Amino acid sequence: MSADTAGGTAADNAAAQYRRHGRPLWRRLLLRTETAIIIATILLIVIAITTVPYFAQPYTYLTMILNSAPILLMLIPVTLIIITGDIDLSVGSVVGFSSAIFGLTYQAGVPLSLAAVIAIVGGGLVGVLNGVLVTVVGLPSLAVTIGTLALFRGIAVGLLGTTAITGFPSDVTKFVGAPLFVGAPVPMVTVAIIAVAIAFAVLLHFTPFGRGVFAIGLSAETAAFSGVRVNRTRLTLFILSGLVASATGVYYTLQYSNAIGTNGFGFELQVVTAIVLGGVSIWGGRGTILGALAGGVLIATLNKTLQLAGIGSDTISIVTGATLIFSVVVAGIAGFLSRRRRSKASAIAAGVEKHRALHV
Amino acid sequence: GCAAPTGGSTGTDAAGGGSLTVIPKSLGNKYFEASDKGAKAAADELGLDFSEVGPTSTGSADQVPFIQTAIQTGQKAIAIAANDPAAVCNDLKAAQDAGVKVVAFDTDTDCRDIFINQATVDGIAQGLVDLTAAHLGAEGGTIAILSGGANAANLNAWVNAMTALIKAEHPEITIAQVAYGEDVDQKAYQAAQGLMQSIPDLKAIIAPDTVSVKEAAHYLSDTPQFQGKVWVTGLGLPSEMATYVTSGIIEQFGLWNPEDLGFLATYAADALVQGTITGKEGDTFTAGKLGEFTVGAGGEVVLGPMFVFDKSNVGDFSF
Amino acid sequence: MTDTALLELHGVTKSFGAVAALVSADLTLQAGSIHAVIGENGAGKSTLVKIIGGLYRRDGGEFLLEGESVDFHNTREAKAAGIAVIYQEPTLFPDLSVAENLFVGRQPYTRFGALDRAKMRRETRELTQRLGVPIDPDREARGLSIADQQVVEIAKSISVGAKVIVMDEPTAALSGVEVERLMGIARQLRDEGKGLIFISHRFDEVFALCDVITVMRDGSYVATNSTTSTTEDEIIHQMVGRSVDNLYPKQDAQIGEPVIEVEHLTSVGVFDDVSFTVRSGEIVCLAGLVGAGRSEIARAVFGVDPYDSGSVRMNGVSVPKKNPAAAMRLGIGFVPEDRRKQGLAMTAGVQTNITLAIREKLARFGFIIDSLEEPSARTWAARLQVKMYALDTEAQMLSGGNQQKVVLGKWLATRPKLLIVDEPTRGIDVGTKAEVHRLLSELAGTGVALLMISSELPEVMGMADRVLVVREGRITAELPRATATPQNVMYAATHAPEVAA
Amino acid sequence: MIVTHTVPLGVQRRSLLGRIVRAREVGLIILILALVALTTVTQPGFLFSEGGWRELLRQPTILILIALGQAIVIITRNIDLSVGSTLCLSAYAAGSLFANVPGIPIPLVILCGVALGAFLGLVNGLLVAFLRVPSLVITLGTLYTYRGIAILWIGPHFIRSSWLPEDYRSFGTLQFLGVPVLLIVVAIIVLVIGWLMTSRRLGRDLYALGSNPEAATLFGLGERRLTVTAFVASGALAGLGGLVYLAIFATGDAQVGTGYELQAVAAAVVGGVAIVGGSGTIWGVALGAFFLATISNALPVLGVPSLWQQSIVGVLIVGAILLDRIVFITRIRRAKRNGSAS
Ligand SMILES: Nc1ncnc2c1ncn2[C@@H]1O[C@H](COP(=O)(O)OP(=O)(O)OP(=O)(O)O)[C@@H](O)[C@H]1O
């Protein structure tokens, strides 16, 4: 209630009186999940370097990124989908699907690069299917992508059967896993991840299209009334997700020089985990690419640290789950306290927002 | 599952020796828990610093991080049963480049110094087919194969060998179908049901996978109508099969001693580290109580022939 | 209860963080009376209501119910104490049947321990009949008209035997007939000895219905007057601290060429063969009853809804179907009727909302950044004198009137050639209303064509150059300003076309 | 989904919804009968053999139980992804109780298994209700955590059929008038829950909450209590599912129930529960679960190659929801043609 405009003060000096932001900069920067996650990651690395033997080696970071590259790649477009309030659980199966197509076409004598293109296009088509079922037919994306999750995993397994296609040119597979330059702590794929991340970050945060994406997540109806091509946008995102996932499939196949139907099994939940850990609201409308990536990196670092500390993967999955819960619980408590101040109305607003909790 | 209820890894700091990391296909798998037990025993004898780590799932690349860790923590040797030989190859190579000796057991991979084979592929195929053929007798009949994971390299090798063998030596036997239980109880159970119901004159099922053979036996014991009609054999764990063998549902099934497998793998690893063997054909080394072994063609060491269990002995084994 | 008031509030305060919603609110409600609370948008009326209803807890002050001091922790307690609140947006459960909505939380059981649906059905039918609005008890609540939803809410409050019934802007979404019906019900309840609190921005209603009027300004009590002994001007003066001389500052604009031409627009089952044109500088009003299908027509023209046949042309260029983006490019703007669901992203900041519709225009080389958006957000928020703390204040934190201003700003920012406004002053106080009207006629003055949907006859009379009356999805009459009297409009809105024509 | 309904559509839905819901259950029954008939024609043993009949009727029981719980949660506009892990934990808990406490009464073990499930559900419920954290995130977290605990706890051990008392094992195959007792038990549970959801305040409140949480808060319906209740129910049913699993398979290791969560959601959706909450019937869900389970039961019998079975399941899931939607849309179209707008 800053500008007392009763009696019609001149518009421009009224304009001058509006603050740009309700909360001071430090609160806006520090009190957000992205920051918390990034800080947590850095802290973890520091602790690991000082306490975990063998951690402080380029090889650690190299392998860390190599192991998490598929997840980091896939989560980027899925982040946008979640911001619109939808969800795509089929990405893991798309990895297997494109891996199968890639392997089979290559085995059939198609040149590697062409095979890759075919596989990626295949993944794009899965995206089209998801998108059409969600937008044109109007089915909930959660249901649709659970279905396609089963479907395309099935097709991948069916296509390849017991065969594992392995004979990929070793120079390529070597290149894929190689460090950026001799002794570099990061592999080649880092470039790809960063490139994709920047492309999508710009798309999401600095284009009208991206503004539309957020608007859809905030209120699809309002977005539609504001000239956002809601369904077109959602369809586009599903296709992008399909393309990136299948590209990941090709990469994954080469990284482990092996095309089998089970490639990428269970990735979908890892992807969603990283994204929500990165502060993207599963209700849509809020989130950043940076945060989602940070979430992915944090999980990767956790795994690496625990493995080097000789802790078994059973404990690792507990830690992963606990971290995820902890992150939202902290946010929840923060919200709980601020709701105390901001009254129930916003609590109800939260309730309202909850409406979209599962409009996915 | 995991190594011990206490946590994913067990480290015993014994003096001298080298350090050995054993990476099973997945933690909590009964078969590999047994082999790891043997490996640990051997490690203690040899005074190796022993650790067993591995994934909880059997995804193709799930073992990779543990290989990387082994390299980083400067292990002297790795003994691995690869879920996906191709997927772990690059990192195993890296391990070898880093001077880590790589022993493959249970499942072979191209990137290793030596492969400890529980029994030759042909040996296993021969064993199972002989059991079945003996049961079916001269008039033979229709059989089915119920395997485990569709991508398990060793299972596929055995299945192929059996198919070839039957073609070659047993014209009276026809294989109607190869189904996959995917290492999941429920799937294996339903697959067994499917085979018995959908193949009218099914005489026998060969299940070269511990989960599959157990569930096949289980379905049989639940379903008297097929008892005596369908004969089930395969590779199973005595501890799991005991009930079915004692109740007469199952007459015979094969396996080797997984504890010995791990035991031998560990001795081989140690021999490699000590330099007593290099993994080339003709090398010989002694594996404690198991006696002397010779490295065969392609750097393969064979534990021994398949062991057949029946009423008389099934109770005597802990694994 | 002769002299103890039914409900008393003294010096009640409530603030939300930095915002002081209530500074010192007073209210004394007698049984058997209808008590109006009026004030500008943001004066604190709804906040007061929410405190009475137990949704908020007051920070300070007295709250007496039948002389007893009370302090509700939640809506349950308030209900139990005999207070029923009917919020502006009815809060029914769309998937439950009307009967179940009436009895939710206190359904009767048969002796077999199952819900006694027969009983619920019976009582629902009785209640709605008694209110003169029979509604099928087994019908899902989803899709009930706002008016019917309110009837259900009222029936609910009666059946729980509430002593105090609070209605926060119940008439905002209703048309004349429905308002009349509601008033009838209200009087009936008063005569049964209940105390009613009635919030509205429409003076005609307040004066027609209420016995006492309490005025609030900026969260403080101003005065309480008996309806018989006060005048509209006096009240307005108390409300805004100045006199609003002209509520309909209609300035005659230069009416030019047709901007939009709609021909034979038909959407099966919704509206039928709708044709009209709006010229530059002209204000055309779509009048009619709620449910007549005016919004649907507007939505179809703008392209959010599809239509089956007919054509829409902007300055001769045909506007593609079902494509708001294209319509906007051709210069159409649309202020929708439901600002919460269609006009605003409630959880987003004011800036985000204002610049949403012009994001493409603001972009440079296809890219857009905050600093490109801020200036226009500032300008438009200021030009409409939006009361807010900062540009990133969430829309849901603004009072109704200010929210509506943000929506208007959002669309004025697109600099439309044709602006469609659906119920532009719904739930807006006189002061702001006058502003909005001035704004709209200024807009017309600059040659913008205006298509206005309103259920408020005075507004229609005051603003329109031409009135198109819609009845059951058809345009039943076209009345130039001169002949558009309330009688004619209502007649056309309620009678078959040929009679009206 | 976030497709917005403009008023006329909304109006349509109201008048049609009842019919559509009914149509869905009928549709599912037809689908199931068709599937069974088809399979039986090709393999009479599928139905007309003591073994086939039994499996047909008892295999679905596990999925039905967890789908019921899932449905209750989804109806309140939440989701529970932790059911698979919960099932695993309670199955092993029961198993090891039998093993370690010789002669422990079976009902007590069942009670413990269910109680454990309910407790795990309670944890989910409390986190979701009191911190207003999206259930998808919380239960995704507990999916990992519970599974990790299971692996850590169970480790190399596994339930050996020899652990279980003979009565319990035979319970899996026990039949009453030719119907597996397991199915009878589950059927009773379905009826009870169905009755609770349709004819008791609690059930209606759950629907109300999912139908309009904002109104529920304004109304003071006890949002938190209801949310917690729903998750406890889901956990308890998953726990019971674990006990049924134990009875049927008499075995189990740390991987039991992996991936059940998505099956349960699929079953609920196929059974007609709107993912946005507020609508859907328990009967529909039970049928949906039965349908999905029967698919994976029938495909091997039909002799479909193992490797292609999953893709067929996928097609059928997508097909089922798609079909349902198409029926819905065409009905609206028809209704609109008839101009029954209002
Ligand atoms: N939950 C909230 N958080 C912060 N500020 C709030 C909240 N609710 C209301 N306000 C502020 O308190 C003031 C009073 O709001 P209120 O809704 O009571 O006004 P009102 O009289 O109902 O206005 P209208 O006539 O438009 O409904 C406004 O300035 C509003 O911005």
Ligand SMILES: Nc1ncnc2c1ncn2[C@@H]1O[C@H](COP(=O)(O)OP(=O)(O)OP(=O)(O)O)[C@@H](O)[C@H]1O
């Ligand atoms: N038949 C109906 N069923 C359900 N709700 C209705 C119906 N008709 C109208 N409504 C409600 O009343 C509002 C106005 O009705 P509608 O838009 O159809 O006609 P209108 O003449 O545009 O009314 P308004 O004067 O509100 O613009 C709608 O937004 C809707 O919420």
Ligand SMILES: [Mg+2]
């Ligand atoms: Mg208000």
Ligand SMILES: [Mg+2]
């Ligand atoms: Mg309207």
